[in-house]
Amino acid sequence: MAHKQYPELIQALHDCAAECNHCFDACLQEEDVKMMVDCIRLNRECAEICASLEHALTRNSPFIAELAAVCAKICEACGDECTKHAEHHEHCKRCAEACRKCAEACRSIA
Amino acid sequence: MAHKQYPELIQALHDCAAECNHCFDACLQEEDVKMMVDCIRLNRECAEICASLEHALTRNSPFIAELAAVCAKICEACGDECTKHAEHHEHCKRCAEACRKCAEACRSIA
Amino acid sequence: MAHKQYPELIQALHDCAAECNHCFDACLQEEDVKMMVDCIRLNRECAEICASLEHALTRNSPFIAELAAVCAKICEACGDECTKHAEHHEHCKRCAEACRKCAEACRSIA
Amino acid sequence: MAHKQYPELIQALHDCAAECNHCFDACLQEEDVKMMVDCIRLNRECAEICASLEHALTRNSPFIAELAAVCAKICEACGDECTKHAEHHEHCKRCAEACRKCAEACRSIA
Numbered sequence: 148m149a150h151k152q153y154p155e156l157i158q159a160l161h162d163c164a165a166e167c168n169h170c171f172d173a174c175l176q177e178e179d180v181k182m183m184v185d186c187i188r189l190n191r192e193c194a195e196i197c198a199s200l201e202h203a204l205t206r207n208s209p210f211i212a213e214l215a216a217v218c219a220k221i222c223e224a225c226g227d228e229c230t231k232h233a234e235h236h237e238h239c240k241r242c243a244e245a246c247r248k249c250a251e252a253c254r255s256i257a
Numbered sequence: 258m259a260h261k262q263y264p265e266l267i268q269a270l271h272d273c274a275a276e277c278n279h280c281f282d283a284c285l286q287e288e289d290v291k292m293m294v295d296c297i298r299l300n301r302e303c304a305e306i307c308a309s310l311e312h313a314l315t316r317n318s319p320f321i322a323e324l325a326a327v328c329a330k331i332c333e334a335c336g337d338e339c340t341k342h343a344e345h346h347e348h349c350k351r352c353a354e355a356c357r358k359c360a361e362a363c364r365s366i367a
Numbered sequence: 368m369a370h371k372q373y374p375e376l377i378q379a380l381h382d383c384a385a386e387c388n389h390c391f392d393a394c395l396q397e398e399d400v401k402m403m404v405d406c407i408r409l410n411r412e413c414a415e416i417c418a419s420l421e422h423a424l425t426r427n428s429p430f431i432a433e434l435a436a437v438c439a440k441i442c443e444a445c446g447d448e449c450t451k452h453a454e455h456h457e458h459c460k461r462c463a464e465a466c467r468k469c470a471e472a473c474r475s476i477a
Numbered sequence: 478m479a480h481k482q483y484p485e486l487i488q489a490l491h492d493c494a495a496e497c498n499h500c501f502d503a504c505l506q507e508e509d510v511k512m513m514v515d516c517i518r519l520n521r522e523c524a525e526i527c528a529s530l531e532h533a534l535t536r537n538s539p540f541i542a543e544l545a546a547v548c549a550k551i552c553e554a555c556g557d558e559c560t561k562h563a564e565h566h567e568h569c570k571r572c573a574e575a576c577r578k579c580a581e582a583c584r585s586i587a
Binding site for chain 3: 267271274275278279281282304308312315316317
């Protein structure tokens with residue numbers, strides 16, 4: 148079953164969804180929220196696909212390779228955006244790192 | 258914005274998710290549930306990706322083409338399985354038809 | 368089955384989720400995004416519970432009354448926030464109206 | 478922020494959603510699937526509310542108490558059903574235990 152085959156991917160997805168949601172929340176509280184609008188949008192996109200794929204894996208979905216390919220792409224986009232703000236915002240730095248790890252884990256099964 | 262460009266796709270996704278959820282519920286109530294296990298599994302897969310894509314469209318996600326390609330594939334798989342039972346179960350017949358329309362609509366933007 | 372009993376609630380949930388997602392997208396594009404942060408946050412909350420309840424209804428979930436009570440509360444909070452911006456932003460005005468209708472529909476079964 | 482206040486609840490929700498999804502998958506593969514239909518249905522209900530609440534917590538949602546109250550109730554219902562099959566199916570036994578822990582964790586903040 149998928150969840151026994153991919154424990155590291157499941158952990159990476161879980162961590163990435165959590166960091167994206169933290170970053171979403173923290174960006175909305177930043178003084179310079181105008182600068183963070185792309186980050187806010189991508190945080191939501193990334194949290195949703197990571198959560199979808201994580202649950203697909205745990206229910207042994209037949210479509211994990213296809214979902215992982217999309218997830219890798221969204222994680223990369225979110226990670227790239229967060230990287231732009233990593234110097235000023237610790238939450239973006241952590242999120243960028245989680246996105247990078249998750250994109251890599253997704254590509255390994257896509 | 259995506260939701261103004263794709264009203265027909267949004268409707269097709271909404272209808273397909275609803276039919277898949279009805280079919281899931283109805284399959285679980287069938288006497289011959291053993292025959293319906295693939296249908297039950299695919300109904301859930303299909304309802305989830307259709308719902309995800311519908312919401313991605315309405316929030317103007319940058320990733321609708323990628324999600325639509327996956328959605329088309331899952332709709333086809335669910336529609337194929339439902340077609341096997343369409344003669345005996347009205348809910349599978351309706352679901353197969355909704356899946357076929359939705360797969361087609363997804364392919365048009367994938 | 369729930370989806371035959373509650374067609375109006377399903378429509379209200381669908382409309383509310385869509386308007387909340389449109390409003391989320393539009394708020395992120397506003398010049399005065401700083402003023403819209405509570406709206407952005409509540410739009411996401413409201414879209415997610417409305418989508419969850421809509422799907423629960425279509426799959427004949429045993430927990431619709433409980434979910435509807437929470438959904439009514441979240442719709443009210445989102446509608447109240449959107450109402451503050453309804454004079455300046457058409458998307459907030461439309462969202463506030465969809466939230467009000469949906470909250471009312473939810474309360475009727477909660 | 479909620480995710481720093483409630484690390485144990487987040488873990489309990491994550492574990493419960495995963496066990497419910499495993500149990501859903503495993504029940505569909507059981508020879509006596511007819512006996513498992515209530516379990517299959519409740520596994521899906523429980524996985525969805527646990528995932529929703531987990532993500533609400535990580536994005537610092539203002540509605541976690543309300544969602545936790547519903548989640549506790551659904552976890553209890555799923556755990557009760559799984560308990561009936563715990564003697565014969567290891568996946569139900571594990572799921573029942575995860576549901577029990579999660580219901581308790583939810584009640585502590587509801």
